[in-house]
Amino acid sequence: xxxxxxxxxxxxxxxxxxxxxxxxxxxxxxxxxxxxxxxxxxxxxxxxxxxxxxxxxxxxxxxxxxxxxxxxxxxxxxxxxxxxxxxxxxxxxxxxxxxxxxxxxxxxxxxxxxxxxxxxxxxxxxxxxxxxxxxxxxxxxxxxxxxxxxxxxxxxxxxxxxxxxxxxxxxxxxxxxxxxxxxxxxxxxxxxxxxxxxxxxxxxxxxxxxxxxxxxxxxxxxxxxxxxxxxxxxxxxxxxxxxxxxxxxxxxxxxxxxxxxxxxxxxxxxxxxxxxxxxxxxxxxxxxxxxxxxxxxxxxxxxxxxxxxxxxxxxxxxxxxxxxxxxxxxxxxxxxxxxxxxxxxxxxxxxxxxxxxxxxxxxxxxxxxxxxxxxxxxxxxxxxxxxxxxxxxxxxxxxxxxxxxxxxxxxxxxxxxxxxxxxxxxxxxxxxxxxxxxxxxxxxxxxxxxxxxxxxxxxxxxxxxxxxxxxxxxxxx
Numbered sequence: 001x002x003x004x005x006x007x008x009x010x011x012x013x014x015x016x017x018x019x020x021x022x023x024x025x026x027x028x029x030x031x032x033x034x035x036x037x038x039x040x041x042x043x044x045x046x047x048x049x050x051x052x053x054x055x056x057x058x059x060x061x062x063x064x065x066x067x068x069x070x071x072x073x074x075x076x077x078x079x080x081x082x083x084x085x086x087x088x089x090x091x092x093x094x095x096x097x098x099x100x101x102x103x104x105x106x107x108x109x110x111x112x113x114x115x116x117x118x119x120x121x122x123x124x125x126x127x128x129x130x131x132x133x134x135x136x137x138x139x140x141x142x143x144x145x146x147x148x149x150x151x152x153x154x155x156x157x158x159x160x161x162x163x164x165x166x167x168x169x170x171x172x173x174x175x176x177x178x179x180x181x182x183x184x185x186x187x188x189x190x191x192x193x194x195x196x197x198x199x200x201x202x203x204x205x206x207x208x209x210x211x212x213x214x215x216x217x218x219x220x221x222x223x224x225x226x227x228x229x230x231x232x233x234x235x236x237x238x239x240x241x242x243x244x245x246x247x248x249x250x251x252x253x254x255x256x257x258x259x260x261x262x263x264x265x266x267x268x269x270x271x272x273x274x275x276x277x278x279x280x281x282x283x284x285x286x287x288x289x290x291x292x293x294x295x296x297x298x299x300x301x302x303x304x305x306x307x308x309x310x311x312x313x314x315x316x317x318x319x320x321x322x323x324x325x326x327x328x329x330x331x332x333x334x335x336x337x338x339x340x341x342x343x344x345x346x347x348x349x350x351x352x353x354x355x356x357x358x359x360x361x362x363x364x365x366x367x368x369x370x371x372x373x374x375x376x377x378x379x380x381x382x383x384x385x386x387x388x389x390x391x392x393x394x395x396x397x398x399x400x401x402x403x404x405x406x407x408x409x410x411x412x413x414x415x416x417x418x419x420x421x422x423x424x425x426x427x428x429x430x431x432x433x434x435x436x437x438x439x440x441x442x443x444x445x446x447x448x449x450x451x452x453x454x455x456x457x458x459x460x461x462x463x464x465x466x467x468x469x470x471x472x473x474x475x476x477x
Contacts, residue, residue, distance in 0.1 A: 001048060001058045005074050008044035008082060009124060012037045012117030019113060020106040027105065034109040035093045041120050042086035045079050052079040053467055061126060061189070071187070072124040076468040077258060077322075081123045081250045084326055085243055088333045089116045091443050095337055096234045098437035099344060103148055112238065115141035119243045123250055128176040128186040132169065135215070135247065139165050142244055145235040146228045154230045161224040168214025168221060175207030188259050197261060205262045208255065209270070216248025218307070219277035222300045226284075229292035229349070233340020236292060237333045240299040249306050249325060257310060257318065270311040271394065275405045278304030282412035286419070291339050291349045294420050295332070298375065301409060302328050308406060309390035315469050317393015322465040324386035327374055327454060331383060334371035334447030338364050341440050342424060345433035351420060356429030363441050365425040367448030372417040374451035377410055382454030385462065 015037035023030040048058050052075055061071035074082075093112060100108055115138060122134035139162060147158030180186055182201055183194040199205075210221075217225035228239055239245060256262060281300035288294045306328065309321025341364045342357065343349050358365035374383035387410060395403040435441045454461060 001051060002060050004044040004048055005058050005060060005072050005124060008041045008048075008074075008086075009072065009117065009120045011040040011044075012113050012120060015040075016110050016113035016117060019109045023106050023109075030106070030109060031093075031097050034113050035090060037113050038086055038090045038093055038116050041116065042083060042090060045074070045082040045086060045120075048074045049079050049083070052076045053464070055471060059126070061187075070130065071126040072121075073126045074124055075258075076464075076471060077250075077253060078123045080322065080464065080468060081246070081325070082120055084329050085119045085123070085246065086116060088329050088447075089119075089238065089243065091446060092234045092237050092333065092337070095237075095340070095440050095443040096232075098439050099234055099340055100232060103150075107144065108148060108232075111141045111144050112234075115145070115238060115243055119247065122247060123254075126188050128179065128188065128191075131251070132173055132176065135169055135172075135211075135251075136166070138244060138247060139169060142228075142239065145238070146231040148232055148235060149230070151230075157224075157227040157230050161228050164221055164224045165214055168211040170211075171207045171214075172211025175204045175209075175211065178204035178207065188254075192259055195260065199261045199263050202263050202265070205256075205266060209252075209266075212248040212252050213273070214248075215251075216245045216303050216307075217300050218248075218273065218303060219280055219300070222277065222281060225300060226288075226293045226296040229290065229296050233292075233336055233343060236296070237336035237340070240296065240332050240336055245299060245303060246325060246329065249303065249310065249321075252307070253310055253322070267311070267313060271308055271399060271402050274304040274307035274311065275402055275409075276304075277301070278308075278406060278409040279412070282409050282416065285416040286412060288416075289351050291342065291351050291354075291420060291424060292336070293349075294351070294416060295335050295339060298335075298413065298416065299328075299332060301413065302332070302375065304409065305387060305390050305406060308394055308402065309386075312390070312393040312399070313397035314393035316396055317390055319462070319465045319469045320386050320389025320391075320393050322468060323461060324383075324390055326461055326465075327382040327386045327451075330447055330454060331371040331374035331381075331451045334367060334444055334451060335375070337440070337444045337447065338368040338371065341435065341437075341444060342433070344440070345436065346431040348431065351423040353430055354424045355427040355431075356425070357431075357433060358425040359429060360432070360434050361425075362435075363445050364435055365421075367444040368425065369421055370448035371451045372421055374455070376414045376417055380455045380458075381451055382458065382461070383451070384455060385458050 143162035285297035374381040377387035
């Protein structure tokens with residue numbers, strides 16, 4: 001099974017650098033292989049799923065001098081994240097075939113495939129320096145993709161995203177160095193063994209959290225994410241749904257749920273930061289008129305729910321946080337791709353200039369609504385169950401006032417998403433537009449259907465995340 005672990009990581013990373021060469025033969029072949037490389041990661045991860053569920057993690061580990069190591073581990077949490085990222089990523093690549101009709105397409109497919117490959121390397125890494133390396137590769141890919149169209153404003157916003165996330169990554173690296181000072185190792189298994197349940201130093205935790213929150217666009221390090229809406233729609237979908245912001249929540253779960261424990265103060269700090277971030281960004285979404293910025297602020301808000309679940313101190317809430325990652329990836333990916341269909345055909349993102357599009361873009365409208373219902377937490381959509389578990393888990397852990405704050409955040413989610421839907425798809429038609437691309441429409445329809453289907457078949461993903469939680473130890477157990 002080890003070869004599957006290698007392939008899941010190596011194929012998209014190595015394949016990414018072959019794509020510009022392949023395009024000299026055929027652009028269609030380049031596109032198809034980009035999709036195939038991403039699907040390879042999904043298939044390999046899916047094959048490793050049964051072993052991960054039964055606690056027989058696939059792993060490879062080589063010890064090196066000076067506390068270094070080279071190793072990968074495919075346990076339940078890693079396989080869970082890898083499957084989500086590669087599956088949604090594959091749909092985004094398919095969507096790109098029609099959407100990306102200008103610019104340097106060779107660089108686009110190279111960066112997207114490398115981006116997803118870096119995510120595979122990160123989720124399977126068992127060494128802090130290796131994790132940091134893949135973390136920074138994703139930052140470079142993000143930088144190039146946000147500024148894809150190379151206009152002055154786009155490049156400025158790409159630079160902003162790069163500087164904020166790299167600053168956070170450097171703070172995280174300092175935290176890793178403090179962990180090394182405390183334990184003499186960068187290997188996560190060795191650090192666990194040397195700590196023997198003792199908490200990390202507060203300075204190390206603070207610096208690592210700063211890096212995680214910057215990547216996951218949590219207040220006050222969130223402003224780069226709405227600005228990234230200048231990127232092509234499949235790129236924003238990658239950032240918000242499949243890869244970039246999910247890196248932070250994954251690393252939080254890996255380091256502080258599975259691997260290490262921390263001081264009691266962090267049991268209060270993380271939920272409070274999550275609550276403030278969720279409310280402030282939801283308020284910004286209510287006032288925003290740019291469709292992609294509305295959805296971007298929604299991402300910042302919903303990440304607060306995920307952090308609440310993962311830091312709830314309750315197994316029920318932690319399972320809800322993991323389930324939230326899945327449901328949010330599907331639905332938010334769909335919302336951004338729907339926004340891309342609208343922008344691609346109307347050439348505007350301003351909801352004040354849109355309206356009545358359900359008449360000419362019915363599949364996109366219905367898909368947007370299905371995905372929005374999941375993000376809102378409307379039963380029986382998948383998002384309802386994850387939101388219920390997150391808020392319920394916080395209440396179960398004795399954080400009743402935090403739960404009340406997030407209930408308010410959930411109400412605000414309904415307000416801004418319904419406002420966006422009504423302004424874009426209902427009322428008087430202001431812009432003529434039709435659904436012209438089958439691959440784009442099929443992509444949004446598939447994610448919309450999955451948003452509903454994941455709720456109707458909730459026992460399967462819920463059982464999976466429950467198995468992951470039972471094998472966890474660390475911070476909030």
